[in-house]
Amino acid sequence: MDKMQTLSKNQQIIxxxxxxxxxxxxxxxILHNVQKKGIKxxxxxxRALDKLVKIGKIHKIESRNAFIACHNSSCQVSKxxxxxxxxxxxxxxxxxxxxxxxxxTNFKDKDGMKYSKYNLEFFGLCKKCx
Amino acid sequence: MDKMQTLSKNQQIIxxxxxxxxxxxxxxxILHNVQKKGIKxxxxxxRALDKLVKIGKIHKIESRNAFIACHNSSCQVSKxxxxxxxxxxxxxxxxxxxxxxxxxTNFKDKDGMKYSKYNLEFFGLCKKCx
DNA sequence: TACATAGTGTTATATTATAACAATTTAAAT
DNA sequence: ATTTAAATTGTTATAATATAACACTATGTA
Ligand SMILES: [Zn+2]
Ligand SMILES: [Zn+2]
Ligand SMILES: [Zn+2]
Ligand SMILES: [Zn+2]
Numbered sequence: 001m002d003k004m005q006t007l008s009k010n011q012q013i014i015x016x017x018x019x020x021x022x023x024x025x026x027x028x029x030i031l032h033n034v035q036k037k038g039i040k041x042x043x044x045x046x047r048a049l050d051k052l053v054k055i056g057k058i059h060k061i062e063s064r065n066a067f068i069a070c071h072n073s074s075c076q077v078s079k080x081x082x083x084x085x086x087x088x089x090x091x092x093x094x095x096x097x098x099x100x101x102x103x104x105t106n107f108k109d110k111d112g113m114k115y116s117k118y119n120l121e122f123f124g125l126c127k128k129c130x
Numbered sequence: 131m132d133k134m135q136t137l138s139k140n141q142q143i144i145x146x147x148x149x150x151x152x153x154x155x156x157x158x159x160i161l162h163n164v165q166k167k168g169i170k171x172x173x174x175x176x177r178a179l180d181k182l183v184k185i186g187k188i189h190k191i192e193s194r195n196a197f198i199a200c201h202n203s204s205c206q207v208s209k210x211x212x213x214x215x216x217x218x219x220x221x222x223x224x225x226x227x228x229x230x231x232x233x234x235t236n237f238k239d240k241d242g243m244k245y246s247k248y249n250l251e252f253f254g255l256c257k258k259c260x
Numbered sequence: 261t262a263c264a265t266a267g268t269g270t271t272a273t274a275t276t277a278t279a280a281c282a283a284t285t286t287a288a289a290t
Numbered sequence: 291a292t293t294t295a296a297a298t299t300g301t302t303a304t305a306a307t308a309t310a311a312c313a314c315t316a317t318g319t320a
Contacts, residue, residue, distance in 0.1 A: 008285090008298060027276065041301065046277065051298090062192040063249065065276065065307095084239060095239055103233055107252070109214060109225055115254035119193065122237070124245035138267055138316095157307065171270065176308065181267090195276095195307065261320100268315065276307065284299065290292080 005055050013037050014048040015069070018058055024066035024092050053078060061085070061092055063121050072096045079117045080105055086126035095122070135185050143167050144178040145199070148188055154196030154222050183208060191215070191222055193251050202226045209247045210235055216256035225252070 007015060013034055018025050025033075031045045039045065049067060052058040056078045058067050063085065070078075072094050082095040082104075100120075108114050137145060143164055148155050155163075161175045169175065179197060182188040186208045188197050193215065200208075202224050212225040212234075230250075238244050 010299075042277070043279090043301085044299075047298080062251075084243070084245060093239075097237075097239070100237060104250075107227075107230060109223075109227070109252075111257065113214070113254065113257070115214060115252035117253040118250060119253075120234075120248060120250045121192075122239075122245035123247040123249075124243065127241065127243070140268075172308070173271095173310090174269075177267080263320080264318085266315105266317075269313090271312095272310085274307100274309065276305100278305065279303085281302095282300085284297105286297070287295090289294075 005057070007052075007057075008048075010039055010044055011048045011051055013039065014045060015052055015057055018052075018067055019069040021068075023090065024061050024064060024068045026064075026066045030067075059083075059094070061121070062119060064090070064092070066092075068092055068094070070094065081118070082120040082122070084122045084124065084126075086129055087123050088125055088129040091126050091128075095120075135187070137182075137187075138178075140169055140174055141178045141181055143169065144175060145182055145187055148182075148197055149199040151198075153220065154191050154194060154198045156194075156196050160197075189213075189224070191251065192249060194220070194222070196222075198222055198224065200224065211248070212250040212252070214252045214254065214256075216259055217253050218255055218259040221256050221258075225250075 014030060017030060017033055027042065027045050027049060030049075031039070031042055034045070049058070049060075053060055053067075056070055058069050059078060059081050060067055061083060080101050082097070082100060084093045084095055085091075104118050104120065106114070107118075144160060147160060147163055157172065157175050157179065160179075161169065161172055164175070179188070179190075183190055183197075186200055188199050189208060189211050190197055191213060210231050212227070212230060214223045214225055215221075234248050234250065236244070237248075
């Protein structure tokens with residue numbers, strides 16, 4: 001099912017950085033970190049981010065304007081994403097729950113409408129911060 | 131349960147504008163619309179927006195950086211929000227589903243952790259756009 | 261009154277993201 | 291192999307979103 005994607009040079013550099021990061025990274029922090037590798041302009045970063053999001057290698061944490069690598073093969077190329085976010089230390093974890101994704105994928109609103117995509121962000125305190 | 135909140139002058143002006151709008155409003159569009167009422171600076175808008183979000187009178191649509199009035203008394207002061215977003219016309223509707231909110235409010239992750247807050251955004255095509 | 265809390269007005273600045281244009285690389289199709 | 295289309299890159303400039311810092315004013319409450 002997963003079509004193998006060959007990343008371009010910039011895409012690979014930026015994906016590797018995000019993938020190694022223990023926390024979500026912001027675009028300009030990414031830029032700062034890849035300037036030594038020749039990526040000099042915001043647009044170069046944003047273009048790679050757009051593509052990486054599109055193919056599901058990373059996700060955007062909308063409430064934080066930050067990006068994390070996907071470690072959940074079942075998240076259907078960014079069509080169904082769920083995260084937990086600690087409001088103190090800002091730790092973000094991708095939630096991988098079959099029952100949750102089943103519930104949301106099948107959810108219908110009052111008019112019987114089903115949706116093609118969703119993003120869910122939970123907030124609370126992580127283990128450490130409680 | 132709902133404690134009556136008296137809005138300040140700026141808060142009331144900005145809430146009224148958002149409440150009357152048929153679509154989510156962006157901060158600088160709000161600014162533009164209230165300048166004739168004496169609100170001249172972005173910060174005045176953002177401060178009012180922060181407070182209105184905090185007390186649950188409006189919600190922020192994170193994926194769009196836009197704000198809509200809450201019309202759902204059951205959304206527990208912005209602790210549990212769900213929206214449907216049309217990817218063509220950008221129409222946004224607040225979802226009011228007891229079963230959905232029950233499911234998400236009670237959701238526990240793998241470590242048995244419950245969360246104090248969530249925000250869910252569904253994407254698809256609205257009736258008109260299909 | 262005295263005090264604390266919330267709100268206001270203002271200027272400046274930080275952060276996040278896209279427009280526009282020219283060139284190059286890559287992948288397919290003939 | 292040559293042509294063609296699509297994707298990617300590099301670059302400068304600019305748009306859009308959001309906060310810092312400071313001085314002052316209004317409001318609630320002990
Ligand atoms: Zn994922
Ligand atoms: Zn934490
Ligand atoms: Zn609401
Ligand atoms: Zn629509």
